[in-house]
Amino acid sequence: MENLEVADRLEAFAALLELGDANPYTARAYRRAAETIRAAPSSVAELVRSGRVRELRGIGPGIEARLRELVETGQIGELAELERELAPDLVGLGRYLGLSAKRSVELARALDVRTAEELRAAAADGRLRAVPGIGPKTEARLLEALGREGQPRPRRGLLLNRAGDLVGGIAAAIGGEVAGDVRRWRDSCELLAVVCATPDSRRVLARFAQLPQIVAVVEQDEQRAVGVTVDGLPVELVVTDAQRFGAALVRATGSPAYVAALEPLPEAPDEQAVYHALGVPWCPPELREDPFRGAPPPLLEISDIRGDLHCHTTWSDGRASVEKMGRSAMERGYEYLAICDHTPAVGAVRGLTADDVRRQGEEIAAANEALAPFRVLRGIECDILPDGRLDLPDDTLAELDWVQASVHGGQRMPRREMTKRVEEALRNPYVRCLSHPKGRIINRRPENALDLERVFALALESGVALEVNGLPDRLDLRGEHVREAIGAGVEIVCSTDAHSVRGLDNMMLSVMTARRGWATPGQVVNTRSLP
Numbered sequence: 390m391e392n393l394e395v396a397d398r399l400e401a402f403a404a405l406l407e408l409g410d411a412n413p414y415t416a417r418a419y420r421r422a423a424e425t426i427r428a429a430p431s432s433v434a435e436l437v438r439s440g441r442v443r444e445l446r447g448i449g450p451g452i453e454a455r456l457r458e459l460v461e462t463g464q465i466g467e468l469a470e471l472e473r474e475l476a477p478d479l480v481g482l483g484r485y486l487g488l489s490a491k492r493s494v495e496l497a498r499a500l501d502v503r504t505a506e507e508l509r510a511a512a513a514d515g516r517l518r519a520v521p522g523i524g525p526k527t528e529a530r531l532l533e534a535l536g537r538e539g540q541p542r543p544r545r546g547l548l549l550n551r552a553g554d555l556v557g558g559i560a561a562a563i564g565g566e567v568a569g570d571v572r573r574w575r576d577s578c579e580l581l582a583v584v585c586a587t588p589d590s591r592r593v594l595a596r597f598a599q600l601p602q603i604v605a606v607v608e609q610d611e612q613r614a615v616g617v618t619v620d621g622l623p624v625e626l627v628v629t630d631a632q633r634f635g636a637a638l639v640r641a642t643g644s645p646a647y648v649a650a651l652e653p654l655p656e657a658p659d660e661q662a663v664y665h666a667l668g669v670p671w672c673p674p675e676l677r678e679d680p681f682r683g684a685p686p687p688l689l690e691i692s693d694i695r696g697d698l699h700c701h702t703t704w705s706d707g708r709a710s711v712e713k714m715g716r717s718a719m720e721r722g723y724e725y726l727a728i729c730d731h732t733p734a735v736g737a738v739r740g741l742t743a744d745d746v747r748r749q750g751e752e753i754a755a756a757n758e759a760l761a762p763f764r765v766l767r768g769i770e771c772d773i774l775p776d777g778r779l780d781l782p783d784d785t786l787a788e789l790d791w792v793q794a795s796v797h798g799g800q801r802m803p804r805r806e807m808t809k810r811v812e813e814a815l816r817n818p819y820v821r822c823l824s825h826p827k828g829r830i831i832n833r834r835p836e837n838a839l840d841l842e843r844v845f846a847l848a849l850e851s852g853v854a855l856e857v858n859g860l861p862d863r864l865d866l867r868g869e870h871v872r873e874a875i876g877a878g879v880e881i882v883c884s885t886d887a888h889s890v891r892g893l894d895n896m897m898l899s900v901m902t903a904r905r906g907w908a909t910p911g912q913v914v915n916t917r918s919l920p
């Protein structure tokens with residue numbers, strides 16, 4: 390059994406545990422184990438057989454027992470039982486229609502239906518009304534949602550990394566190409582789509598319906614299907630023959646406004662041919678938001694990046710040591726890495742005092758000896774206090790190679806105060822970069838009321854760069870703001886804010902977000918070599 394298959398089963402188990410109102414920590418533990426297994430370099434089935442699987446992080450005796458059952462019998466008994474009990478296809482469909490998991494299961498029991506298809510038939514027969522608690526209004530809403538045509542959207546966007554894993558996994562399994570919001574690297578993905586060229590559309594549609602990620606198919610015709618995940622997220626599949634693949638991919642990738650401005654599209658086997666026939670230069674997918682027919686400037690590439698200027702270690706809330714982070718950055722081909730742990734005001738996690746900063750300096754010096762000529766830079770992610778002062782004294786900041794300033798607490802300040810607070814920090818002569826300037830957490834916390842225009846002006850004057858933070862739930866500055874910053878002449882830093890070795894992989898998310906803001910290599914500080 391392949392690692393991916395094992396991980397998929399654990400993931401499915403986690404989703405069902407959540408549906409069954411199990412302890413949320415248990416479900417999360419299975420999800421984390423699935424993640425670990427997906428990234429594991431060696432065969433997990435082998436590790437289980439040799440009794441060594443608990444050497445993997447996050448795998449305790451409970452999960453080991455389930456893994457053993459899965460490897461030895463090909464299934465997890467409790468998972469099969471939960472699948473019978475909870476009917477994930479009904480739950481997926483229910484969530485897609487706006488019902489909670491619990492409500493979907495109740496509805497299914499009341500109607501005595503076992504599958505999504507039976508639920509649709511029951512609804513069409515007018516049997517919904519007979520269910521206690523479903524009035525004519527709810528019935529009308531459900532019927533409308535069931536019959537909905539056009540482009541399906543989830544109730545709220547999915548983080549780019551999760552959307553990428555989901556759609557990427559589906560595309561790989563059916564030999565298709567990722568399209569939709571994921572291909573445009575949108576910070577929050579609503580339109581999840583895959584395009585597949587095949588002479589046998591029936592076979593591909595059938596395979597799609599059987600994927601472990603898809604629990605129910607809610608719409609289908611000969612060229613298209615919409616499936617939903619157990620979380621109720623709609624995923625669209627477009628099937629086409631090879632001669633028309635290019636046009637189908639352009640249509641399924643661009644925003645509606647972008648595509649409309651190019652129509653009518655010539656049928657062609659690949660995108661290059663479509664653009665060529667239209668007489669316009671090929672456009673990178675991440676720029677296909679607003680109508681645009683010109684040639685973009687030579688955009689920043691991941692290969693332009695020479696170092697990462699924002700990461701954490703075990704000194705604050707990171708999971709790896711200074712040397713481990715440095716070595717991992719070196720193995721990625723970087724020339725430098727700035728260690729920017731937190732300062733005490735951050736609150737929820739440990740922060741470094743002036744004393745800690747000096748002691749960390751010794752550890753960084755030792756790492757530099759071990760890793761030379763690679764350079765680990767002494768940095769800090771220094772909190773900006775509510776009054777605009779920084780959380781460490783100037784003489785400490787003066788010792789450092791790279792100072793990031795960050796707003797963490799007290800983010801609900803009115804615009805004038807928040808702007809003053811940040812401006813005050815930018816005036817400090819040691820601050821080199823403003824971290825996650827807008828402070829949003831996607832789906833959880835709105836952007837700070839911050840007057841970006843004033844921040845741009847002051848950043849330019851004091852030579853401070855603005856960060857494009859690559860954490861999947863931040864991506865801050867976002868593309869539109871990157872474009873405004875660059876327009877104002879402000880420099881950008883693409884950073885990961887990694888809290889682990891794997892976190893360094895998020896550079897791609899930062900780079901693509903900067904590209905959405907039309908960033909070129911010359912505008913990005915960490916495309917330069919250290920001097």
Ligand SMILES: [Zn+2]
Nearest residue numbers: 770795824825
């Ligand atoms: Zn931060």
Ligand SMILES: [Zn+2]
Nearest residue numbers: 699701770886
């Ligand atoms: Zn950070």
